[in-house]
Structures are given as structure tokens and as C-alpha cells.
Amino acid sequence: MRLTNFTDYALRxxxxxxxxxxxxxxxxxxxxxxxxxxxxxxxxxxxLSTEGYLYAVRxxxxxLKLGREPEEINLGELVRxxxxxxKLVECFGQDNQCIISHFCKLPxxxxxxxxxxxxxxxxxxxxxxxxxxxxxxxxxxxxxxRRGPEFLTEAExxxx
Amino acid sequence: MRLTNFTDYALRxxxxxxxxxxxxxxxxxxxxxxxxxxxxxxxxxxxLSTEGYLYAVRxxxxxLKLGREPEEINLGELVRxxxxxxKLVECFGQDNQCIISHFCKLPxxxxxxxxxxxxxxxxxxxxxxxxxxxxxxxxxxxxxxRRGPEFLTEAExxxx
Numbered sequence: 001m002r003l004t005n006f007t008d009y010a011l012r013x014x015x016x017x018x019x020x021x022x023x024x025x026x027x028x029x030x031x032x033x034x035x036x037x038x039x040x041x042x043x044x045x046x047x048l049s050t051e052g053y054l055y056a057v058r059x060x061x062x063x064l065k066l067g068r069e070p071e072e073i074n075l076g077e078l079v080r081x082x083x084x085x086x087k088l089v090e091c092f093g094q095d096n097q098c099i100i101s102h103f104c105k106l107p108x109x110x111x112x113x114x115x116x117x118x119x120x121x122x123x124x125x126x127x128x129x130x131x132x133x134x135x136x137x138x139x140x141x142x143x144x145x146r147r148g149p150e151f152l153t154e155a156e157x158x159x160x
Numbered sequence: 161m162r163l164t165n166f167t168d169y170a171l172r173x174x175x176x177x178x179x180x181x182x183x184x185x186x187x188x189x190x191x192x193x194x195x196x197x198x199x200x201x202x203x204x205x206x207x208l209s210t211e212g213y214l215y216a217v218r219x220x221x222x223x224l225k226l227g228r229e230p231e232e233i234n235l236g237e238l239v240r241x242x243x244x245x246x247k248l249v250e251c252f253g254q255d256n257q258c259i260i261s262h263f264c265k266l267p268x269x270x271x272x273x274x275x276x277x278x279x280x281x282x283x284x285x286x287x288x289x290x291x292x293x294x295x296x297x298x299x300x301x302x303x304x305x306r307r308g309p310e311f312l313t314e315a316e317x318x319x320x
Binding site for chain 1: 162163167235239240270274277303
């Protein structure tokens with residue numbers, strides 16, 4: 001079960017911009033911080049600007065600022081915007097070809113589970129998630145701490 | 161946000177086998193029903209047999225039966241088994257390289273959201289999901305009904 005890298009980077013762009021909102025930030029800065037392709041970042045910044053999450057100042061000394069207050073940037077709303085689909089099973093997609101779609105009872109629990117997932121995200125805003133400027137340059141040990149999921153899959157524990 | 165096809169087909173194999181548990185079912189039958197590659201089905205059947213969800217009778221007139229009672233096949237447990245990972249954001253994976261992992265507050269809501277998702281699935285078993293044999297051969301109109309998600313993404317509504 002995954003979200004796209006698009007969503008992951010959208011969140012990081014907003015966290016970075018929120019932490020540096022005393023000045024204009026640039027895509028180059030964000031690219032260097034997270035070591036991700038500029039083309040990918042530009043697509044994400046374009047969407048976030050179009051939707052008002054970012055405000056882009058044009059020109060030679062231009063850059064990005066948050067387009068909304070951090071408390072007005074809701075996590076659930078953002079994930080609904082940045083994910084291309086929520087195709088948990090085939091019949092949740094536009095190209096569904098599953099022949100039991102009409103009779104199947106699985107959509108019930110999967111819709112409920114998705115709703116529980118999104119409702120949890122809906123109760124958080126960027127304001128709750130904000131971290132300091134130094135968090136983007138400090139090198140703690142270990143640098144790449146694993147933060148989830150809170151259970152390990154059987155594939156990862158080597159049991160299968 | 162997606163689950164893998166592996167999970168989707170594991171669920172369909174179990175639904176099909178549960179509906180036909182008065183006899184042995186074969187991979188060929190399931191392949192014809194769902195029009196999916198035999199190689200993919202064989203990998204899934206292998207895992208489900210190893211883990212006791214299916215019981216494989218070997219030999220010329222062999223086939224598959226459920227290895228557990230339908231009420232003992234829990235949806236959440238199955239999804240934890242069949243999904244290779246739950247990498248919602250980079251730091252939920254084994255290959256995490258995100259430099260703010262130590263300080264980031266996003267893992268909190270994402271772990272809670274994932275927990276809410278899995279807890280919902282944990283409250284359902286295959287018994288609640290069982291459908292009749294005729295559901296696999298009846299041709300309703302429309303055949304490929306879309307069953308979720310209950311909201312449309314902005315990408316799909318054409319707003320972005």
C-alpha cells in the first residue's frame with residue numbers, strides 16, 4: 001500500500017516553504033535539500049501554485065511563499081489533490097474490468113477503510129506539522145530514521 | 161493510493177474458492193474467470209497455500225480448497241500478508257533517504273491513518289464477503305460497475 005512520490009514531495013515542499021516563510025524559497029534550494037529531480041519538483045510546484053497552496057513571485061529575485069496560512073492547509077485535502085487515484089482494488093479505478101464488480105462485497109470494507117484513513121488525515125493541518133529551519137540542515141544520528149509503519153509486514157520480517 | 165494487484169487477486173482467489181468449496185477448484189478455472197496470467201495466480205496461490213489460507217490437493221484430479229473456515233480468514237490479516245510494504249511516505253520504507261526523517265511530524269498522522277485503515281479491515285472476514293457461485297458467471301448490466309472510492313479525485317473530475 002503506497003502513496004505516490006508526488007504526494008510525498010508535495011508535503012516536503014510545503015514543510016520547507018512553511019519553515020522558510022520569512023523569505024522567498026526556490027525550487028533549487030528544495031532540490032538540493034531533498035536531492036530530487038528539478039523536473040519532478042516543478043510539476044508539483046505548478047499544481048500547488050495553481051491550487052493556491054503556494055504563491056509564486058516571478059522574476060530574477062522571485063521564489064515561493066505559502067499561498068495559504070499553515071492552519072488552512074489540510075492534510076487530507078492535500079492528499080486528495082495530489083494522488084492520481086485511490087484504486088485499492090480494480091473496481092475503484094476508471095478502467096475496471098472485474099467481472100464480479102456487481103455482486104462483490106469487498107467495496108464495503110475498502111470504502112470504509114479508505115474513509116477512516118482520509119478522516120484521520122482531515123484532522124491535521126500543516127500548522128501541526130511545521131518544523132524549524134534547522135531541521136532541514138541538521139545531521140542527526142541516525143540520519144535516515146525509519147518512522148513507520150508501526151507493524152512490519154511478513155515479507156519484511158523474512159517469515160515468507 | 162493503491163494496493164497491489166497481488167492483494168486484489170488474492171482476495172478474488174479466496175472469494176472464488178469459498179463459493180466453490182463443495183468441490184476442488186483449479187487455477188485454470190480462476191484464470192478463465194478473471195482473465196489474469198496463470199504465472200501471477202500461481203505465485204499468489206503458492207503464498208496462500210504456504211500460509212494455510214488454501215489447501216492444495218496434488219495430482220491429476222487435484223485442486224484447491226479453503227484451508228481455513230471463511231470466518232477465520234480476516235481481511236486485515238490477509239492484506240498485511242499480501243502487500244509487500246506500506247510505504248505511504250519515504251521513511252516508511254527500508255530504503256529511506258529523507259533527510260528530515262528525524263524531526264518530521266508527518267509520520268504521526270500517517271501511522272494513525274494507516275492504523276484506522278487496517279483496523280477497519282480487521283473487523284471483516286471472508287465469511288461476510290462470500291458471494292454465490294452464479295455471481296462469477298452472471299452478466300449483469302453494466303458488467304463493470306465502478307464501486308469506489310466514494311469521492312472522486314480532482315484529477316478525475318477534470319478540475320486540474
